[in-house]
Every structure is written in structure tokens, then in C-alpha cells.
Amino acid sequence: MKTLKIEELSKNFGTTEVLRKINLEIDEGNFLVLLGPSGCGKSTLLNIIAGLETINEGNVFIDDYNVSKVEPKDRNIAMVFQSYALYPSMNVKENMIFGLKQAKTSKEKIEEQLQKVSTFLQVDKLLERKPSQLSGGQRQRVAIGRALVREPRIFLFDEPLSNLDAKLRVEMRREIKKLHQQLKTTVVYVTHDQTEAMSLGTKIAIMNHGVIQQNDTPEIIYNKPSNTFVADFIGSPSMNLIKGKIIHNSNNISFIADGSTLEVPINNYDFKEKSDLNNKEIYFGIRPEHIYFKKLNEDDFDINLRADLSEYIGHEQIVTLDYSNQEILAKFPSTIKIELEKEMKLYFDLKHTSLFDFNTKERL
Amino acid sequence: MQDNLQSSSYKELEQKSKYTNMFLRWFLYFVLILFASYFIFPLYVMVVTSLKTMEEIRQGTLLTWPSSLNFDSWLVAWGGRGYGAGDTFLRPYFWNSIKMVVPAVFFSTFIGAMTGYVLTKWRFKGDQWVFLFLLFGCFIPFQAILLPMARTLGTLGISNSVVGLVLVHTVYGIPFTTLFFRNYYISVPTELVKAARIDGAGFFKIFFKILLPISAPIIVVTVIWQFTQIWNDFLFGSTFSFGEAAPIQVALNNMVLSSTSVKEYNVDMASAIIAGIPTLIVYVLAGKYFIRGLTSGAVKG
Numbered sequence: 001m002k003t004l005k006i007e008e009l010s011k012n013f014g015t016t017e018v019l020r021k022i023n024l025e026i027d028e029g030n031f032l033v034l035l036g037p038s039g040c041g042k043s044t045l046l047n048i049i050a051g052l053e054t055i056n057e058g059n060v061f062i063d064d065y066n067v068s069k070v071e072p073k074d075r076n077i078a079m080v081f082q083s084y085a086l087y088p089s090m091n092v093k094e095n096m097i098f099g100l101k102q103a104k105t106s107k108e109k110i111e112e113q114l115q116k117v118s119t120f121l122q123v124d125k126l127l128e129r130k131p132s133q134l135s136g137g138q139r140q141r142v143a144i145g146r147a148l149v150r151e152p153r154i155f156l157f158d159e160p161l162s163n164l165d166a167k168l169r170v171e172m173r174r175e176i177k178k179l180h181q182q183l184k185t186t187v188v189y190v191t192h193d194q195t196e197a198m199s200l201g202t203k204i205a206i207m208n209h210g211v212i213q214q215n216d217t218p219e220i221i222y223n224k225p226s227n228t229f230v231a232d233f234i235g236s237p238s239m240n241l242i243k244g245k246i247i248h249n250s251n252n253i254s255f256i257a258d259g260s261t262l263e264v265p266i267n268n269y270d271f272k273e274k275s276d277l278n279n280k281e282i283y284f285g286i287r288p289e290h291i292y293f294k295k296l297n298e299d300d301f302d303i304n305l306r307a308d309l310s311e312y313i314g315h316e317q318i319v320t321l322d323y324s325n326q327e328i329l330a331k332f333p334s335t336i337k338i339e340l341e342k343e344m345k346l347y348f349d350l351k352h353t354s355l356f357d358f359n360t361k362e363r364l
Numbered sequence: 365m366q367d368n369l370q371s372s373s374y375k376e377l378e379q380k381s382k383y384t385n386m387f388l389r390w391f392l393y394f395v396l397i398l399f400a401s402y403f404i405f406p407l408y409v410m411v412v413t414s415l416k417t418m419e420e421i422r423q424g425t426l427l428t429w430p431s432s433l434n435f436d437s438w439l440v441a442w443g444g445r446g447y448g449a450g451d452t453f454l455r456p457y458f459w460n461s462i463k464m465v466v467p468a469v470f471f472s473t474f475i476g477a478m479t480g481y482v483l484t485k486w487r488f489k490g491d492q493w494v495f496l497f498l499l500f501g502c503f504i505p506f507q508a509i510l511l512p513m514a515r516t517l518g519t520l521g522i523s524n525s526v527v528g529l530v531l532v533h534t535v536y537g538i539p540f541t542t543l544f545f546r547n548y549y550i551s552v553p554t555e556l557v558k559a560a561r562i563d564g565a566g567f568f569k570i571f572f573k574i575l576l577p578i579s580a581p582i583i584v585v586t587v588i589w590q591f592t593q594i595w596n597d598f599l600f601g602s603t604f605s606f607g608e609a610a611p612i613q614v615a616l617n618n619m620v621l622s623s624t625s626v627k628e629y630n631v632d633m634a635s636a637i638i639a640g641i642p643t644l645i646v647y648v649l650a651g652k653y654f655i656r657g658l659t660s661g662a663v664k665g
Contacts, residue, residue: 052558073564085555089577102564146559158555 001064003028003186004049004154009058011044011210018044019210022058026203031180031187033201035194037233041210042190043158049188050156051075062153073102078147079156082163084139086131086146092118093127096146103150113149121145137168144179157189161196173199194234198222206230225354228361231285237318240291240328241283243358248278255284255355260324264301264348269355271364282364285354288318291330292347300347310338321346414438414633421629437630441619441638454638456608457615461595461642463526464611468533469590475534476541476586477579481571483542484549485557495546501539509536510603517604524605532604533594540593541586548582549575584653592643612639 006024010017018041026032034042047053049060051072059068067075078099086095093114100110118124121141131139140160147155160176161169177200180187191197197204198218205215206229214226225231231239244257246266254263264284271277292300305328309320317334320327330346332338355364413421414437415430444453482488483495513532514523522528552575560570601611610618616639620632647654 047558050558050562052561072558072562077562079559079562081553081555081559083553083555085553085559087556087560087574089574098560098565099563102569146563150563 001028002026002061003030003063004032004188005061005064006045006049007059007061009045009048009060010056011041011048011053012056017210019048022210022212024205024212024215026186026188029184029186031189031200031202033197033204034188034190034207035197035201035204035233036192036207036213038192040207042192042207045207046079046156046158046188046190049154050077050079073099076153077156078150078152078154079158080140080143080147080160082159084131084143084163086139086142088131090130091127092123092129092131092134092142092145095131095142096149099146099150113151117145117148121148136164137172140164140172141175144176148183153186155185155187155189157187159191160189161191161193169196176200194236198234206233208233223352224363225285226363228283228285228356231354231356235287237288237329237331239285239287239354241285241356242323242326242328244282244284246277246280246282246355253277255282257284257324257326259326262303262324264303264350266350266353266355268299268350269353269364271355273364280364281358283356283358283361285356286328286348287352288329288331290349290352291321291328292349293332293336295347297349297351299350301350302345302347304343305346306343307338307340310340410633410637414630414637416630418626418628418630437628438634438638440628441631441635452615452619454612454615454619454635457610457612458638460526460609460615461612464529464533465591465594465642468530468537468594469587471530471534472537472541472590473583473586475538476543477545477576477583478571479538479542480545480547480549481575483546484552485554485570485575486567495542498539498542501536502543506536506599510599514604524607524609526605526609528604529600529609529611532600533590533597536600537590537593540589544582544586544589545579548579552578581653584650588646588650588654591646595643 002025004024004026006022009019009022011019022045024032034045036042044053048055051067051070055068059066061067062075062077087098090098096117097110097114100113105113114127115124118127121144123138123141123145126134126138126142131142134142143160157176161172164172173196180200189197189200201218203215204218204221206213206221208229214221214230216226221230222234225234225239228241231241242257244255244260247254247256247263251267252265253267253269254265256263266284295302303323305321305323307319308322308327311318311320312334315334316331317336317338319330319332319338321330322328338344356362357364409426412427412430415434416424417434417436420428420431440453442453442455442458444455479498483491517523517528517532520528520531522531556574557570560574565573596613597611598613598617601614602617605611605614616635619635
């Protein structure tokens with residue numbers, strides 16, 4: 001049984017297609033993050049799961065039950081919003097029990113739930129306050145509390161941390177993670193922040209233009225992005241995509257960047273399809289953190305590159321390198337002294353490369 | 365040396381700007397007092413004249429202070445002289461106006477709030493058109509609808525009645541009240557409505573429990589606006605009612621214009637003030653919310 005299943009879901013606003021044939025499944029207790037740039041349809045998808053938005057095609061199942069036409073309140077879900085959406089005229093207590101009261105829950109049960117959740121979230125001292133008298137973090141906690149008291153099957157979070165300042169955001173992120181570890185409730189979480197997505201999700205679905213680009217664990221998304229969009233979107237700075245082509249002769253497969261003669265061996269790359277590789281135009285993808293200053297592994301590939309620019313950001317520095325007129329970035333510890341305008345010997349970690357077809361942008 | 369020179373010239377500049385500021389301040393007060401007196405002057409004349417006897421009015425000038433506080437003309441304006449025919453006075457018409465203004469303000473405000481709520485939080489296909497047509501109502505010259513409205517009231521059997529005036533004022537108030545509420549609710553985050561829907565609240569519950577409690581500022585604005593409009597209305601009042609059913613502004617006009625004997629300026633002035641007092645009271649009681657409500661956005665959760 002899947003806690004949540006989305007089948008061939010399409011949605012358009014007038015002539016604008018927002019979601020196209022979305023398929024998605026979540027197992028009990030998973031934390032799914034919908035990640036993507038603004039306008040990719042992730043919030044719409046969440047609203048559809050909540051029942052706040054109608055569907056043009058396809059179905060939504062919760063616990064194998066088709067809820068496509070079921071009212072939001074009957075879907076056994078709870079949602080936390082970016083603006084918290086606490087009812088301004090009600091105090092914290094009234095805010096938290098509003099849903100239970102609507103559902104005609106017994107007084108004892110309401111009291112019990114309120115006690116449990118407010119102590120759990122440490123808002124039990126704030127019950128009489130109005131939302132306007134709370135700090136951002138407290139509001140967020142109350143908003144989560146309002147969702148918790150209903151004991152939903154699925155938690156929906158719509159960019160809940162975007163309104164908080166940087167420090168508080170990191171704290172609340174940790175708290176949400178803790179919350180999920182303790183409660184083990186299924187979560188669908190929308191964000192445009194990759195750090196949030198990586199640190200919270202057990203699964204990440206990356207979306208762009210209404211299509212899911214890749215849906216996998218954070219590790220696979222980071223190490224094996226399925227296309228150039230994902231490769232570019234995840235990681236900061238993002239993955240270097242060096243344009244060039246493959247040379248495939250007898251037993252040797254190598255990559256040559258445009259304008260270069262240097263052959264980078266890619267024999268050990270895990271190709272999906274090994275035929276018809278010769279002369280294929282590709283992007284050679286390598287993350288800045290996988291270009292080393294010192295040889296770390298036996299098969300690291302050494303290469304001479306010129307450093308053009310170094311950006312110091314505290315614990316590390318980001319160095320702009322010139323690879324036969326293509327700009328690439330590398331991340332080094334800030335203790336290393338870089339001489340600009342000079343060639344230096346660097347090492348590519350070939351175990352961590354990704355190759356993409358230049359035309360289809362898909363992973364090879 | 366260089367430093368000394370600079371610091372002395374700074375001192376000079378400082379002195380200069382001090383004088384300029386002082387002059388500007390006094391000039392500002394002068395202008396403000398000038399305008400204030402310009403506005404207060406007519407009111408002064410009205411109050412003073414209403415307290416004078418006719419004798420004093422004929423002999424003195426517009427500005428002379430009354431010899432004693434004499435409220436006789438106020439009593440006459442409000443309650444009449446006590447003889448039968450031709451004695452017009454404001455009391456019954458004042459109550460007519462109250463009976464018209466209270467329900468008309470209530471209904472137009474309430475309906476405006478509802479419409480504003482629907483147009484912002486329950487968007488439907490073509491809602492912009494509905495809003496556009498409603499806005500049309502704000503710009504329609506009311507003279508243009510007098511005849512059709514008279515026919516309508518006649519057909520409904522409520523012409524020349526307070527009920528008829530309530531209907532007319534409610535209908536023509538809705539475009540304005542809707543505009544007010546729509547502009548207010550559009551800045552209320554729609555997420556509030558979404559949260560309430562997930563919590564299981566329906567259309568009316570969301571309106572009454574969530575939106576209405578945070579609408580106080582805009583309700584005050586709307587009530588002041590509608591009250592002033594309806595209370596001061598003369599056109600609809602004089603067109604759709606006469607005699608017993610007339611609102612106070614019509615009665616005031618009749619009183620001042622149709623008196624056959626000598627013009628009693630003191631009574632006229634007293635009547636005019638009585639007719640204006642309710643709007644003044646509304647402003648005094650709720651005025652400070654007026655500007656706040658007009659300018660404030662919504663209360664963010």
C-alpha cells in the first residue's frame with residue numbers, strides 16, 4: 001500500500017500547462033521533497049494533493065483510495081504554509097483547535113490533543129497569545145502544531161521556512177527533521193532551496209516546467225543526476241558541464257573537450273548504453289568539489305589548468321579555472337595558496353563524473 | 365589652518381539653515397491657520413446666526429456675536445411652532461432618515477463585504493468581468509437611472525416609502541462597498557482561506573470566523589462612506605419620496621425654500637446644523653479609523 005500515489009496527473013490554467021503527466025509514489029513514513037525553481041509547478045502539485053486545486057487529468061490516491069474528488073478536510077492531510085496562515089483574530093489555542101472543532105471532536109479529546117502537541121512543540125506557554133504577538137519561529141511552530149493536532153496521514157509543507165531569517169531557518173530545518181524522525185509521518189515538502197531539500201528529504205523529486213526531472217534519494221540525485229537540469233540545479237556552485245566529444249577506439253573510451261587535445265579516460269564510466277559512442281557530442285560533468293589539489297585516489301586524472309579568479313568564502317575558496325576556453329569552477333580548502341594567471345596541476349576524480357548527451361541533455 | 369576655515373564656514377551654514385527653518389515653520393503655521401479659518405468661517409456664521417433672534421440678525425452683521433444664548437430657533441426647527449397647517453419641522457423626517465440610513469448602510473456594507481470576499485477568495489471564471497461591471501456602478505451618473513428606478517419601485521409597490529429608498533441606496537452603494545472590501549481582502553493572504561478549508565471550514569464559516577473579524581478597519585471606512593452618502597443624499601430622496609416619507613435633506617429643502625412668510629434665517633441655520641450633525645458624530649466617533657483603514661493593508665498572520 002502506498003501512502004500517496006499520483007497517477008498521470010495533468011493540470012493547466014487556461015492554456016498554460018502547469019503539470020504534465022506526473023507520476024509519483026510515496027511509501028509510509030517517507031519525506032518527499034518537491035524541489036524546483038519558481039514556476040515549476042511544485043506548489044500547484046502540493047495544492048492538488050491537498051485538494052485545494054482541481055485536476056484536469058489523472059488521479060490522486062491516499063492509502064489506495066482515490067481522493068481526486070474528495071474535499072480537503074476529508075483527505076486526512078494537514079498543511080503548513082509559507083505565510084503560516086494563522087488566523088489573525090484567534091489566539092494560539094483557538095488556532096490549533098479550529099480544525100478539531102470543525103470536525104466535531106469531543107471536548108476531552110481536543111483538550112488532550114492540545115496538551116500533547118503544545119508541550120511537544122513548546123508552545124504551551126503561548127496558548128493565549130495572538131499570532132501578531134509571536135516571533136517568526138513561534139508562529140512557525142504554532143502552524144506546525146495546528147497541523148499536528150489533527151494527526152493526519154500526510155503532512156504537506158509549502159515552503160515553510162522561506163519567511164524566516166537565515167539563522168532561524170537552519171534551526172527550524174533541524175526541528176522539522178527531528179519532528180519527522182520522532183513521528184514518522186509521511187511528509188510532502190515543497191521548497192526551492194536545495195540545502196533544505198537535501199538535508200530533509202528521504203526522497204527528492206526535482207521538477208521543471210511541470211515535469212518531474214528526477215525522483216530519487218538525495219545521494220543519487222547528487223551523484224547521478226539524470227539530466228543537465230538536475231546537474232545544474234543541485235550543488236553550489238553547480239556542476240561544471242564541459243562541452244566536448246567522445247573518442248571511442250577499440251577498448252579505449254575518452255573525452256576530448258572542444259578546442260583541446262587532451263584525452264580524459266572515461267573507460268570506467270557506467271554507461272547505460274555502450275554502443276554508438278564514437279564522436280558523440282556530450283557534456284562532461286564534474287562537480288567543483290571533485291577537482292582536487294592533491295592526488296587522493298589512484299586513478300585521479302591529473303591535468304594542468306590556469307587559475308583566473310579566486311573567491312574566498314571562509315572555510316573554502318572557489319577558484320575559476322580555464323579549461324581550453326571553457327570556464328570551470330573548483331572548490332579548495334581556503335588554506336591552499338592559489339597563484340592566479342598560472343597553470344597548476346590538478347586532479348579530476350573520475351569516479352564522480354557524469355556524462356550527458358549534448359542534444360537530449362540526458363545522462364549517458 | 366585649512367581645518368579652522370572649514371569649521372567656521374560650517375558654523376555659518378548651520379546658523380543660516382536655522383533661520384531658514386524658523387521662517388519656513390512660521391510660514392507653515394500661517395498657511396495652516398489661514399486655511400483652517402477659511403473652513404471654519406461658514407460654520408461659525410451658521411452657529412452664530414442660529415442663536416440670534418430675527419431682530420438681531422436684521423440689525424447686526426454676519427459676524428456679530430449673539431447677545432444671549434437663545435435656542436428657540438433650534439426648538440422651532442426640530443419641533444415646529446405647534447400650529448397646524450404649513451408648519452414644517454425636522455423631527456419626523458429625521459427619523460425617516462435614520463430608518464433609511466441604518467438598514468441601507470448595514471445591507472450595502474454586508475453585501476459589499478460578501479462580494480469582495482467572493483471576488484478575491486473564491487475566484488471563478490469571468491470574475492474580473494463581474495468586478496468590472498460592478499465598478500461601472502461607481503461611475504454611472506445617478507440622474508441617468510432615475511426614470512427606470514422609479515418604474516421599478518412602482519412595480520414593486522414601494523415607491524414613496526422608506527423601504528424603497530433603502531433598496532435604492534443599497535443597490536447603488538454596493539459598487540463602492542464591493543470596491544472597498546475587494547481591495548482590502550486582496551491583500552489578505554489566500555493561504556488563510558486554504559488553511560481554513562483544510563481545517564474543514566466552509567464558505568460562510570471562513571467569512572464570518574476568519575475574514576470578518578479582521579475587517580474592522582475597512583468596515584469603519586465603508587460605514588462612514590455609506591452613512592455620509594446616504595444621509596446627505598438629496599437626489600434619490602427628492603425623486604422617490606415626498607410628503608411624509610421624505611428624508612431629512614428633502615424636508616430641509618422644503619422648509620427653507622417653501623416658507624411663504626418672512627425668511628427666518630436663524631431657524632434655517634439651526635435646521636441645516638441639525639441635518640448635518642449625525643454625519644459629524646459618525647466622523648468624530650470613527651474618524652481616526654478612517655484614514656488608517658483606507659491606507660492599511662491586511663493584518664498579516
